[in-house]
Amino acid sequence: MTRLTLLQIVLLSVAIALATTVVGWWAVPLMAVIWALVSKADERPALVASLAAGLGWVLLLIWTAGEGPIKVLASRAAGVMGVSVFTLVFLTVLFPMALAWSAALLGKFTRNAVVDKRRRAR
Amino acid sequence: MTQRAGTPHLFAWEATLTNTGDVAVNAANAGAKRAKQVRIARVAWAVALFGGCMYVGARRIGVVPALGPLLDPANGIWAVARSADLPRAMSVVIPGLEQEVRVVYDRRAVPHIWASSVTDAVRTLGYVVARDRLFQLEVQTRATAGRFSEWGGRAVLPMDRQQRFLGLVRSAERDLERLDSASTDMKLLAAYADGVNAWIDGMRARDVPFEYRILGVRPMRWEPLYTLYLLKRMGYMLSYSTHDQVRRRVELLVGRAAGDALFPINSPIQQPIQPSDRTEPRFDFAPLPEPQRQGSAQEMVVAGEGRWGTVEDGGGSPSPSLTVPHQLSSTGGAGEVGSNNWAVAPSRSATGHTMLAGDPHLELTLPAIWYEVHLVVPGEMDVYGVTIPGVPAVIIGFNRNVAWSFTNAEADVVDYYREVLDNDEQPTEYHVDGEWLPLEQRIEQYHGRKGEVLVEDTVYFTHRGPLVQGDHARLSMRWTVLEGTGATAEFFDVGRAASVTEWLAATESYVAPAQTGAVADREGNIAIRSTGHFPIRAGDGKGTTIRAGVVSQHDWQGFWDVGTYPFAINPEQGFLASANQQPIDPTVDARYLGVNWIAPWRAMQINALLRADSSVTAEEMRQMQTHPGSPRADLFVAAFLAAAERVLAAANDSGLERAGRLLAEWDRNYTKDNERAILFEYAMQELVTRTWDELETPSGERVATPSQATLLQLLEYPESVWWDIVATEDMVETRDVILSASLTAALDRTTGELGQPNEGGWRWSHVRRANIYHLLGFPSLSALDLPVQGGPSTLNPSSGAGTHGASWRMVVELGPRVRAWATYPGGQSGNPASSRYDDRIQQWTDGEFDEVLYPHSEADLPTSDVLAVLTLQPGRN
Numbered sequence: 001m002t003r004l005t006l007l008q009i010v011l012l013s014v015a016i017a018l019a020t021t022v023v024g025w026w027a028v029p030l031m032a033v034i035w036a037l038v039s040k041a042d043e044r045p046a047l048v049a050s051l052a053a054g055l056g057w058v059l060l061l062i063w064t065a066g067e068g069p070i071k072v073l074a075s076r077a078a079g080v081m082g083v084s085v086f087t088l089v090f091l092t093v094l095f096p097m098a099l100a101w102s103a104a105l106l107g108k109f110t111r112n113a114v115v116d117k118r119r120r121a122r
Numbered sequence: 123m124t125q126r127a128g129t130p131h132l133f134a135w136e137a138t139l140t141n142t143g144d145v146a147v148n149a150a151n152a153g154a155k156r157a158k159q160v161r162i163a164r165v166a167w168a169v170a171l172f173g174g175c176m177y178v179g180a181r182r183i184g185v186v187p188a189l190g191p192l193l194d195p196a197n198g199i200w201a202v203a204r205s206a207d208l209p210r211a212m213s214v215v216i217p218g219l220e221q222e223v224r225v226v227y228d229r230r231a232v233p234h235i236w237a238s239s240v241t242d243a244v245r246t247l248g249y250v251v252a253r254d255r256l257f258q259l260e261v262q263t264r265a266t267a268g269r270f271s272e273w274g275g276r277a278v279l280p281m282d283r284q285q286r287f288l289g290l291v292r293s294a295e296r297d298l299e300r301l302d303s304a305s306t307d308m309k310l311l312a313a314y315a316d317g318v319n320a321w322i323d324g325m326r327a328r329d330v331p332f333e334y335r336i337l338g339v340r341p342m343r344w345e346p347l348y349t350l351y352l353l354k355r356m357g358y359m360l361s362y363s364t365h366d367q368v369r370r371r372v373e374l375l376v377g378r379a380a381g382d383a384l385f386p387i388n389s390p391i392q393q394p395i396q397p398s399d400r401t402e403p404r405f406d407f408a409p410l411p412e413p414q415r416q417g418s419a420q421e422m423v424v425a426g427e428g429r430w431g432t433v434e435d436g437g438g439s440p441s442p443s444l445t446v447p448h449q450l451s452s453t454g455g456a457g458e459v460g461s462n463n464w465a466v467a468p469s470r471s472a473t474g475h476t477m478l479a480g481d482p483h484l485e486l487t488l489p490a491i492w493y494e495v496h497l498v499v500p501g502e503m504d505v506y507g508v509t510i511p512g513v514p515a516v517i518i519g520f521n522r523n524v525a526w527s528f529t530n531a532e533a534d535v536v537d538y539y540r541e542v543l544d545n546d547e548q549p550t551e552y553h554v555d556g557e558w559l560p561l562e563q564r565i566e567q568y569h570g571r572k573g574e575v576l577v578e579d580t581v582y583f584t585h586r587g588p589l590v591q592g593d594h595a596r597l598s599m600r601w602t603v604l605e606g607t608g609a610t611a612e613f614f615d616v617g618r619a620a621s622v623t624e625w626l627a628a629t630e631s632y633v634a635p636a637q638t639g640a641v642a643d644r645e646g647n648i649a650i651r652s653t654g655h656f657p658i659r660a661g662d663g664k665g666t667t668i669r670a671g672v673v674s675q676h677d678w679q680g681f682w683d684v685g686t687y688p689f690a691i692n693p694e695q696g697f698l699a700s701a702n703q704q705p706i707d708p709t710v711d712a713r714y715l716g717v718n719w720i721a722p723w724r725a726m727q728i729n730a731l732l733r734a735d736s737s738v739t740a741e742e743m744r745q746m747q748t749h750p751g752s753p754r755a756d757l758f759v760a761a762f763l764a765a766a767e768r769v770l771a772a773a774n775d776s777g778l779e780r781a782g783r784l785l786a787e788w789d790r791n792y793t794k795d796n797e798r799a800i801l802f803e804y805a806m807q808e809l810v811t812r813t814w815d816e817l818e819t820p821s822g823e824r825v826a827t828p829s830q831a832t833l834l835q836l837l838e839y840p841e842s843v844w845w846d847i848v849a850t851e852d853m854v855e856t857r858d859v860i861l862s863a864s865l866t867a868a869l870d871r872t873t874g875e876l877g878q879p880n881e882g883g884w885r886w887s888h889v890r891r892a893n894i895y896h897l898l899g900f901p902s903l904s905a906l907d908l909p910v911q912g913g914p915s916t917l918n919p920s921s922g923a924g925t926h927g928a929s930w931r932m933v934v935e936l937g938p939r940v941r942a943w944a945t946y947p948g949g950q951s952g953n954p955a956s957s958r959y960d961d962r963i964q965q966w967t968d969g970e971f972d973e974v975l976y977p978h979s980e981a982d983l984p985t986s987d988v989l990a991v992l993t994l995q996p997g998r999n
Contacts, residue, residue, distance in 0.1 A: 017196070020194060020195070020196045020197075021196040021197070024190070024191065024194055024196075024197050024327075025179060025190035025191060025193070025194040025197075025198070026190070029172070029175075029176070057193075057195050060195035060196050060200075061195045061200060063195075064195055064196075064200050064201065064203050064204055065203075067203065067204040068202075068203030068204045068205070068206045068207060068955060069203055069206050069207075069955050069956070069957065070200065070203045070955075072203075072206075072954075072955050072957075073199070073200065073202055073203040073206070073332075073954070073955035075902070076332075076902050076903055076954045076955065077199050077332070077336075077902075078902070079900065079901065079902020079903070080336055080900045080902050080903065081336075091189070091193060092193045092195060092200070095175070095178075095179070095189055095190075095193050098171065098175050099172075099175040099176070099179060101171070102168055102171035102172035102174075102175055103172055103175075105164075105167075105168035105171075105172070106165075106168050106169065106172050109161075109164070109165050109168060
């Protein structure tokens with residue numbers, strides 16, 4: 001993984017975290033699609049978006065942990081859902097990753113289709 | 123598949139899958155057709171994955187909520203952690219507020235509200251209660267309104283339908299319609315609703331309670347009507363009864379005379395609330411009439427077709443009667459739940475100050491049913507105590523001059539009437555005094571999660587109340603709770619009373635549910651009164667039978683005059699107490715007030731403890747509330763041991779000898795580590811089962827269980843036919859045989875289930891625990907298996923399931939400086955992530971208290987005792 005890719009992931013994760021705070025979980029596919037549309041073809045936008053989304057939500061969890069008793073909450077919430085705390089946290093990270101990855105893929109397909117069309121038109 | 127130089131291996135798979143540029147190059151070599159197929163497959167895969175993620179993200183699937191809003195760490199369930207603790211200082215603008223209001227949360231998270239007007243205080247109360255208990259507010263509302271189907275769909279419809287057929291919503295709506303918009307009641311209700319809605323409107327994402335996220339629903343706005351729902355719900359919990367119908371089943375099994383004796387109008391043990399001239403309890407024992415078995419009737423009960431029996435029809439003659447509805451609650455039993463209160467005059471207190479203690483026993487829930495608060499409007503009100511979320515007033519508590527607490531009066535305030543209808547399936551009229559009168563019809567619609575109508579019911583009302591459906595007959599129900607409960611102004615006046623006299627005046631108009639209020643003031647006065655609407659009935663005045671509805675003479679004739687309520691003030695004995703027992707000695711006032719009273723074990727215990735102590739302290743009153751002893755144990759243990767001794771004198775029985783020896787070792791206390799109490803409790807269960815076999819249907823279901831005061835009464839008659847076990851036709855059992863057999867069986871059961879004595883399995887805390895369930899029953903949000911001191915019929919009675927108990931414990935000393943100690947099982951916050959969610963439970967299980975902070979002003983609260991400060995500013999409407 002290149003430094004540039006790492007930087008992209010970090011920046012995108014912060015953007016996704018901020019956007020999630022403002023508009024909610026919809027921010028994840030939205031940001032992933034935007035990223036896929038603006039990134040270059042060889043930048044593996046789906047993977048970057050996926051990692052950034054997971055990292056973004058991890059950042060939000062860390063921020064929440066600093067703001068309140070997240071351990072107690074995790075324990076109680078996991079109990080209600082009938083899963084372990086690990087599973088709950090894992091789901092919380094996995095869900096945005098899958099969402100961002102698939103959204104970015106679609107974004108990239110769209111972008112490539114448009115580029116191909118323009119190329120053929122030329 | 124190639125990997126570019128320098129590309130990390132991790133990325134290879136994505137490059138393969140997504141790099142359409144490479145694919146295009148390869149396609150030129152391998153063929154355009156294959157490239158196109160690959161591209162389509164990849165697009166399809168991406169679309170499917172994205173669609174799947176969006177679907178589970180946005181849509182609820184079965185009981186699994188939409189994952190997007192749920193797992194979102196900024197706005198979803200995780201965000202609840204960020205609102206777990208109160209911010210140290212916060213200022214908000216509240217529409218409708220007249221002046222700035224300061225709310226100071228003390229170290230126990232109790233809000234002290236300083237407002238300049240009563241409506242501002244109430245508006246703020248609504249705000250702070252909503253902030254801490256919003257979900258609870260809505261659950262209570264939906265429970266009364268029968269609107270859970272909007273959350274849970276068809277699965278919860280039966281619960282909703284049952285609730286709506288009670289007519290509580292219609293009654294609340296009528297109460298609201300009757301309120302003048304300029305009345306104090308209406309202003310209080312509206313101000314409270316404004317406060318709740320101000321919180322809802324200003325909620326940030328993180329403030330939305332945990333449970334809403336799990337259910338995937340949004341909070342609904344609060345209406346003044348919902349407070350009336352809550353008052354109706356209190357009435358439902360405390361005074362709804364199907365006793366008349368249970369009694370019908372008993373009569374079918376054992377006859378009317380036996381039924382009257384088993385479930386008597388007057389308790390066989392008299393320790394009344396209104397003190398009589400006796401200091402000791404009186405035992406009014408008499409032989410029980412023999413059961414008049416009615417084989418065919420038994421069969422009908424089992425078949426659910428008990429259509430024949432006696433109904434008061436004006437002349438008192440038997441007439442064809444009714445169907446007995448299924449799912450009747452049994453009555454009596456060990457009296458495992460109940461509330462206590464008592465007041466001590468200065469003459470008997472160690473400090474020379476008046477003192478009061480109260481511990482209402484209710485269903486234990488998390489969040490707790492109570493919310494602790496201090497309301498101050500300078501010059502008008504300075505009241506501290508507990509409110510139920512949804513009620514804009516302190517219900518139990520104290521002010522600078524007066525302290526009070528309630529127990530349930532247990533009065534009979536429900537009657538049933540068998541109605542004759544023009545059409546059983548779709549009735550429009552009912553018959554009274556030779557005329558057909560129109561039935562009021564109310565269409566009840568039940569909505570699902572999306573607002574769709576699931577079912578429609580028609581609920582019918584006579585002038586008496588709602589029609590309830592039996593198997594083959596319709597009964598109308600008259601119930602004081604449906605006839606106006608008064609409203610919140612009374613509670614407000616109670617909180618502002620400056621003396622016992624003013625307090626009594628403030629509660630005169632109280633309607634339902636009937637309560638016994640103990641009150642004390644700083645001038646040294648104590649009083650107690652059972653208050654509420656007590657019906658005056660026609661004929662013999664009793665409310666134990668289902669009456670024929672065709673005669674209007676059977677209607678209630680009015681209600682008791684307040685001046686005749688069970689009452690005492692400043693008695694010579696220097697204390698007053700109530701514990702749900704029969705309020706007046708029938709030799710003093712024989713009017714019918716209720717039936718099948720809870721055995722007065724707790725009342726006997728309180729009276730004995732207070733009588734034995736002429737210098738009561740607050741600490742002793744605290745200890746009394748969890749006292750581990752009970753007269754029930756004292757009396758029944760003696761009976762078991764005496765019977766065992768007599769039986770063993772006639773024949774050897776090693777099992778009985780051992781059981782008797784082990785029981786004799788019991789100190790008759792239900793302490794947590796006690797290892798003999800369980801043997802006694804099992805022996806009592808065996809005794810009840812063996813004794814009341816006449817009340818069982820052939821399928822083995824006992825239709826009702828007489829009070830254990832009646833059982834004690836029966837012990838006086840060793841040859842009574844009630845001791846004989848019906849199933850053993852070839853022998854006749856007597857009292858001693860049954861007591862001995864019960865004790866031996868109890869030992870077998872105890873050792874079988876819990877091992878040998880002294881191995882730890884018999885510890886009381888091992889078998890009897892408190893269980894405080896979350897409102898939705900989630901175990902991880904509940905506090906379960908809590909060891910507690912106390913057992914059946916102790917002052918801290920524990921029920922078998924452990925789901926009921928002291929919902930609030932309070933001791934108040936009304937000296938020059940009012941001091942109070944209190945706790946409840948739970949915490950102030952309804953947020954499961956908050957340390958205040960259940961922070962008082964350990965204290966409660968230990969029987970300990972906090973001394974509450976009751977400052978005169980904000981400055982009186984030391985900074986170290988301040989948890990948070992909330993300033994509410996007036997805003998535009």
